[in-house]
Every structure is written in C-alpha cells, then in structure tokens.
Amino acid sequence: MKFGTKAIHAGVEPDPATGAIMTPIYQSSTYVQSAPGEHKGYAYSRTHNPTRTALQNALAALENGKHGLCFSSGMASIDAMIKMLRPGDEVVSTNDLYGGTYRIFTAVFAGLGITFRFVDMGDLKNVEEAITPKTKLIWAETPTNPMLKIIDIAALAALSKKHKCLLGVDNTFASPYLQNPMDHGADIVMHSVTKYLGGHSDVVMGALIVKDDALHERLAFIQNSCGAVPGPQDCFLVLRGLKTLHLRMQRHSENGKVIANWLAQHPKVDKVYWPGFATHPNHAIAARQMRDFGGMMSFSLKGDDMADATRFLSSTKLFALAESLGGVESLLGHPASMTHASIPREERLKNGMADTLIRLSVGLEDIEDLIADLEQALR
Ligand SMILES: *Cc1c(COP(=O)(O)O)cnc(C)c1O
Numbered sequence: 001m002k003f004g005t006k007a008i009h010a011g012v013e014p015d016p017a018t019g020a021i022m023t024p025i026y027q028s029s030t031y032v033q034s035a036p037g038e039h040k041g042y043a044y045s046r047t048h049n050p051t052r053t054a055l056q057n058a059l060a061a062l063e064n065g066k067h068g069l070c071f072s073s074g075m076a077s078i079d080a081m082i083k084m085l086r087p088g089d090e091v092v093s094t095n096d097l098y099g100g101t102y103r104i105f106t107a108v109f110a111g112l113g114i115t116f117r118f119v120d121m122g123d124l125k126n127v128e129e130a131i132t133p134k135t136k137l138i139w140a141e142t143p144t145n146p147m148l149k150i151i152d153i154a155a156l157a158a159l160s161k162k163h164k165c166l167l168g169v170d171n172t173f174a175s176p177y178l179q180n181p182m183d184h185g186a187d188i189v190m191h192s193v194t195k196y197l198g199g200h201s202d203v204v205m206g207a208l209i210v211k212d213d214a215l216h217e218r219l220a221f222i223q224n225s226c227g228a229v230p231g232p233q234d235c236f237l238v239l240r241g242l243k244t245l246h247l248r249m250q251r252h253s254e255n256g257k258v259i260a261n262w263l264a265q266h267p268k269v270d271k272v273y274w275p276g277f278a279t280h281p282n283h284a285i286a287a288r289q290m291r292d293f294g295g296m297m298s299f300s301l302k303g304d305d306m307a308d309a310t311r312f313l314s315s316t317k318l319f320a321l322a323e324s325l326g327g328v329e330s331l332l333g334h335p336a337s338m339t340h341a342s343i344p345r346e347e348r349l350k351n352g353m354a355d356t357l358i359r360l361s362v363g364l365e366d367i368e369d370l371i372a373d374l375e376q377a378l379r
Contacts, residue, residue, distance in 0.1 A: 011058030074192030157185025195326030246294025
C-alpha cells in the first residue's frame, strides 16, 4: 500500500459493534469480563484501549514498523525508552537535539547512573569514538533541531549493529511521510505526535515504533507499568489528523521550499539552514534518506544583533511566536530563549546556534501571504 492510502486506512477497521467507519472514542476505563480473566482483549484502559490500539497500529504501518506504542507526550515516550536501561549503561546521543531530551538525559537519567555522551554526528568518527562496551543505545535526531543538520541513519545503523547496541531515531521533524528511519536500519523510531502527526496544534502525545517483538514486549511492559498513556479523545484526534498527513506534508514542503529560497536571497538575511538547498553540507544524505525536505528551517539576520531579532520576532502577523511546530498554522520561535533555553549557551554556540537564530515552522497558508508577512517584518 502506498503512503497516502496507509495514512487513511492503516490500523482502522469499521467498528465491530456498529460498523462505524471512524474508530469510536472508547471513553471507558474498564471492560466487563464474562468470567474471571475472560475478556475480549481489553481489561483496563491503562493497558489497552481500542481507540489507542487503532492509532498504535496506524503509526506502526506509517513507519514500516510492526508495533506502535503511544504515550502521554513525546517526553513520556523517551522516558519509557530510557527506562529499558540500567545504572552503568551508556548512551551516545547527537549533540544537536531537542532541549527537553537534553534535559531528561542530563537532569533526570544521568542522576540515576546512566551516562550520556553528546557528539557531533556529522562526523561518524565521533560516534565510534564515544561507543564503549557499556553503550546500549545510539540516539539521533534528523533533521536536527534547530540547525537542520542531516545525520546518516544507515551509517549509524551499521555502527549500532557492529557494536551490538540499539539505534533510536527521533523522527518528529521529518514525520513518516518524509522519512522512515527503520528502512535505513533504526531499531526504535520516536515521535512527538504533538507535531506533524497530530498536525493541528491541539494534542500533546508521543509514540515509539519498533519491529522487534521482544523490544515491543519490554516497552509495552514499561508503558503499562509506568502508565504514561494518552486518553482516547486525544487518540481519536490524532487518528483524524493522520488522514491528511500526506497532503499536509506535501504543502509544508512546497511552502518551505519557496520560503527558504526567498529568505536566502533577502538582503537582511544572513544564513538559512534548510536541507533542500543543494549547497547544504548534508544535502546528499538528505536526498538519499528523505522523500522531500519539509517546512522546518532556521535563519539568522545580518549583523547578528539581538535587538533586530527581537523586533523581527515581535513583528510578524501570520507567523505566531510560539513553541512547537508541525501544525497547519505557521509558527516562529527563538531557540536560544525558548525550545533550547535548557541547553547551556556554550553548548549552543559550539553547535553553531547563534543567539539571534530564528526557527520557522512553515504552515499551510497561501504562500503569497506568508512571504508578505515575512517581508513586512524584515522591513
Ligand atoms: C516537541 C519535541 C519533543 C517532545 O515532545 P512533547 O510531545 O512536547 O513531549 C521531542 N523531540 C522533538 C524533536 C520535538 O520537537
């Protein structure tokens, strides 16, 4: 089945009770048993809920995986993944990553005896050097946030196989429409479902997708034991959002391409970071592992003056200044003070993240209106 057909049909069956074509919101915490222990696969909604099951199956299909697990947020899904590890275990992580992921690694799990090594994965030598016999997981995000670097998933997968550890990929920025990390050898795909998968800025949710049955069993055990599950209303909203994922991603990518090129030629703009440029240092990898280049980009202003950036960020009318990304509406953000404030300034600068860097999540509005908004704000 091709992607758009899967986005509409995968995981959902007409409701067995009524034939309802849309999976109902099973707003029930418990399920009646015909005799002790005899039930229809559903005993208690922390463990299983039919609306959540449909969504989990849909996400597994869209990522070319076998099993999906949904959590109450993207961070809860990362939390569950790291809880597979034990004190003394090590993780090699990209250094250009979501601020909240950096925070849970360094401020929660490092204190429980897990060691995290942050490296620039643009050079695979750095990854190989950081791997030790205790390394259990390689953790990557690509495209990275907010520098839009591209990491070679297939090359990381080869390293993870060689060193017998797992490869996990945060696929939030790309969405399964633009990239399927498992096709390149990843073991775990993570999503902040909050972003492109939900797509309408009305749900907070996370997901893990795997192929391996034993890995799924372990993660499902943690999902049920720790209990950070999403409710059925939210699962319904995401099931609805998924039905237009392919259409939305096509338009995000089209609008993104026009805006990236427009910014690149603007006299007030310094650097533009977008993997679709043939001049992007990782363009060849992006062209190989992604189907298109999406609507996420960052740029800096000529002069790198914080006052200019602040004025720009407060001057757009359509682009809303807000955390998050991947919704139908265009957003802009200032990573240094918003999404990445929990990463120390020296770490940010080391990674090329200027204080004035501005991140855009290009939405689905008409391109003429988006360009006009950026133009008046730059003026
Ligand atoms: C938002 C985000 C997360 C965290 O997800 P929540 O749903 O906000 O908990 C993780 N990774 C990336 C890349 C994100 O953008």
